[in-house]
Amino acid sequence: MNMHYRDTGIPARKSPELEYGGLRPGRPSHHGPSHHMHRMPFGPERIDEHDESAGYRFRLWAPATKHVELCLVTPSGAKHYVPCAKSEGWHSCRVGEARAGDLYMFRLDGQLEVPDPASRFNPQDVHGPSLLVDPRQFGWEDGAWHGRPWHEAVIYELHVGTFTPEGRYDAAERRLAELARLGVTAIELMPLADFPGSRGWGYDGVLPFAPDAAYGSPDELKHFVQSAHRLGLMVLLDVVYNHFGPDGNYLQVYTPQFFTTEHATPWGGAIAFDGVASATVREFFIHNALYWLEEYRFDGLRLDAVQSIFDASPSHILEELSMWVRARAIHRQLHLVLEHVDNEASRLGVPQATGSYDAQWNDDFHHAAHVLLTGERDGYYADYADHPVRHLVRCLAEGFAYQGELSPFHGRPRGEPSAALPPTAFVNFLQNHDQVGNRAFGERLVTLAPPERLRAVVALQLLAPSPPLMFMGEEAGVTTPFLYFCDYQGELATAVREGRKREFAGFERFSTAGEGRHEIPDPCAEETFVASKLDWSARESEAGQQWLSFYRELLGLRHQFVVPRVPQIVAGACTTTMHGDEAFEIRWPCADGAALVLRANLSDTPVTFDRLEVAPFASLGPDADELRQFAPCSVRAYVVPSGRAGT
Template identity: 55%
Template sequence: MLTRSHDMPFGAQIAEQGVRFRLWAPGCDRVALCVTAGQDERAFSMDSCGGGWFELITSHASAGTRYRFEVNGGLRVPDPASRFNPDDVHGASEVIDPADFDWRDAAWRGRPWEEAVVYELHVGTFSPEGTFTGVLERLDYLVELGVTAIELMPVADFPGARNWGYDGVLPYAPDSRYGRPDDLKALIRAAQARGLMVLLDVVYNHFGPEGNYLHVYAKEFFTERHHTPWGAAINFDGPGSRDVREFFIHNALYWLHEYHLDGLRLDAVHAIVDGSEPHILTELAERVHASIGGKRRVHLILENDANAARYLGRGSSAAPYVTPYLAPRAAPHVTQYAAQWNDDIHHALHVLTTGETDGYYTDYADEPIRHLGRCLAEGFAYQGEVSAYRGHAKRGETSAHLPPQAFVSFLQCHDQVGNRAFGERIAHIAPAAAVRAAAAVYLLAPGIPMLFMGEEFAAKSPFQFFCDFSGELRAAVTQGRRREFARFARFADPAMQAAIPDPNEMQTFLASKLDWSLLKDAQAEWLAHYRNLLKLRRDVIVPRLRGMSGRSARFEVFAPESLRVQWQLGDGSTLRLLANFSGERIHADIPAGQTVFASSTEAGQGMLDPWSVVWTLET
């Protein structure tokens, strides 16, 4: 039996004498452990260990035992490092023995990052069941699609029955609505058995607004010296920050080791404020890579609106990697983070396909085709230039020295769909030809592509913002959501604001579920398009990516909304793109080389149809 567990310095851990419980509660003089046995609950005084730590090892608990901590003379709270909270975030935690799960996957070592085709999904809306098992039952579909990695939106325990996941308050506990810990492990095991990597979205920049009791007994978790959109920042650089840093570093280690995940995507790290050295992002990455060693491949990904290229650096590879296709060749290895979500390429594609230029799209409205070309050739569109949307502040760092695989490209994601008032997908707001052209660009480019669930068949269901808060918070979130759009001319009318779906209503959540019964007729044509592109990527592009370096590409805007890009791939071959994002036919010299993909019916005659894309490869 192959088992995996992470030795945590806090929470509940199976020990020879029973269970060891540890809690950091610097705001308390006394802490008690309350253990539930049937209808009875017994309280045991915990020993003070200094530095705000309390500990108890007891034989009165075992796997399956429900427990809480009593703090401040009577308040009973769940374990902040709970491995499972079966009765939601306000209920008791449950002791979990990770040794009870048999992994049976000793051969899995992960996959090289350049092979990644990521599929982002929300567990609760991906399947009718809305569970880990519901995802598992559709893994074969994803393999057939051409996906090589699934990225789960956050699963950490959140308040209520439904949530995007970014309001989690128990970052070690998979939400019980999706299943038990073993159900998540079974999903990961089944995915890896099919050659699929599993990535998890984690949130280290804030806790959700309901169910977080740390303010009561561990105020040192937060600091008023820094502020974020959610209030006081997480304390990564003030007094007591060492224990706070360990809480989040161990969370990353826990998911990667105990759940054998292939990587983590860190949400909105631009909202993490840390003035100390090393920065928490640097220390976390160093600890992760040191713990993994060379045993398997693990990939860390960032979302960072600041476009801070410093975290994406590469070093010289100690040994070449032997691909299943070609001779060995050396490649720069990741020193901290493998890649960052590239919002710039999404925004440029969105403006080109939809014509929308409000909000943050303002920064891409002047020359969207130039922004797209720079993203494809150099990574970020904003590499220190002034951003009008951000109050004319400079944004970004130089990124041309990085390989294309340091950037995750996408046409849709949970944010860019769900942050619209009605959650419309791009296929509902842009011409089909434009969307298909955009897909042909980002799915075949050397960067790492990411699909959002249902994109591949132009799902008709929206993906709306939903949650399930209680009390006054429920009404505040509903009203806040509608006020958020009041600055847009379309929603200046109060009646239009009232039409925005209520995030707390069950129907908002249900409307966001994928309708798999529609996967036919016109939707089947979309699916065939995506499958074809991903097959071409697998067979033609991916085998040549290993060994790519930065400054390997150049681009040219040769006509309004028309673009040429050229890359030197890792094997020395040349990949070329010709794209027309206008509604007019244009004259264009077709790139040299063998045609990999062409959507233009007259590409061979030197003409490019509207919304056309041509890819060629010269070896």
């Protein structure tokens, strides 16, 4: 693969605890296990914090319901009902005999029985009873872990159910050391909030505080996070605050105040963050964010599709949520990331700044790279088809490709100016769950793109200063598809199947009515889920080992040469020079006078650059005798010392 390392003459800044490819592992606390519980007005709470025998207090916010009873479910299935008192929309009762491990529900007006919307665990799925969980029963032994700075992030996105054959936390945990050795510094889990059935992506969750039972118990999830910390890995979690899933969403029945009819999302009713009862609605989601960060010790959250979070309040819910997280992040480094199709650069800023977000998933980077690698121009890819390399260069240098320009696909101007932001504000990826799974057949880039060009673009992604994100398996070049799958039944399953076919009607391959659409995998079929399980044996093949070596070497160079320079980069000072339409230089000046430089030729013909009086620390492509010569699909990365950064 012709990836070469050269001595630049600049000492690399290495940690004295360099391990697992440049990561600082956490260590168990010498003060014994600690216990973490997030306190909130939602869900059960001990009557006496120090005495479990005193029982629990239960609360349900249901303003539209006249009478609520707590339903305790015995191991034999018998039910015991306790009436709740109502005050200002809240229904509450105290049960002295309640203990951790009990099952409970709420009965509404003597009829409908529903789980607790703030359930910490629902072992019998979203329609069953909630389990009374005492978070203090898990002893944390990662007390020395306080997180990692955001500029060190190398993110690995995974779906717990398909990451391993077992599809559980403990099986995923056994793979963490391998990812740490690769050079990964952050694991990002797709949503865990309890969703209907035994399989799904997680974006249709209906119990936001209950990790889905298909993957294991709450304590097993905590053990996963703790093990990651001991390996020096951050753990981030996807959360969905723009809608609830269509199956098991009982809130819309007894608490319609949660939803608004003034707005709509593509996936269900919009949340009423600015409605007449918005104070409690906002509190519900803010507590959910704090719950994952404090009770499970996640290191950060990625908020899904925030363009579908509608709020006309003086303080937008996104700003308020960030303010709360920053205020509670005492002695910890917590990170907040957005997915936002509208490219609102004004929500991004300095990491850890009050009210702001550390970064946003950079769809523009992906779309430009995808057009360059595959030639596809359907759908939103049309916006990047004119000059994909120029769009890619703008993403690397300035963050977004669309910073207020007219988007033909969206039919309106899209984005805000982003060039003044630091490169850490943009998470760049070539693949993720959406961009693989929202393809009809879930193909990965390794099956779609020429290998030489794919390696060149991977090198650009991993050697640029923005945090890179990889999707599970891409580091080994696996061809396992990642398909859209769910576990709906009846009419809802039929609607999802037909909707999936309609979704691709605008794509050239499926443009003729019926043609090709019958081949689209059934999202509700179990075999679709099974086909998406990662093929770990592919890592042992010759091609798999070559890809792993390629990624490992690139990430090693990133940690050694790029990461130490990132905090020094002067935001807004990046410059670019094009050599034709497909070759370029990008230069990131640093505060100490040095500079990071990337040069690449993505064209089909050789290109000659001006001489740069420093050797590259990484070089991909034929090793020309004259370092000014760049063969097709060549990439070189440099650290230019202070005093020579202008050469």
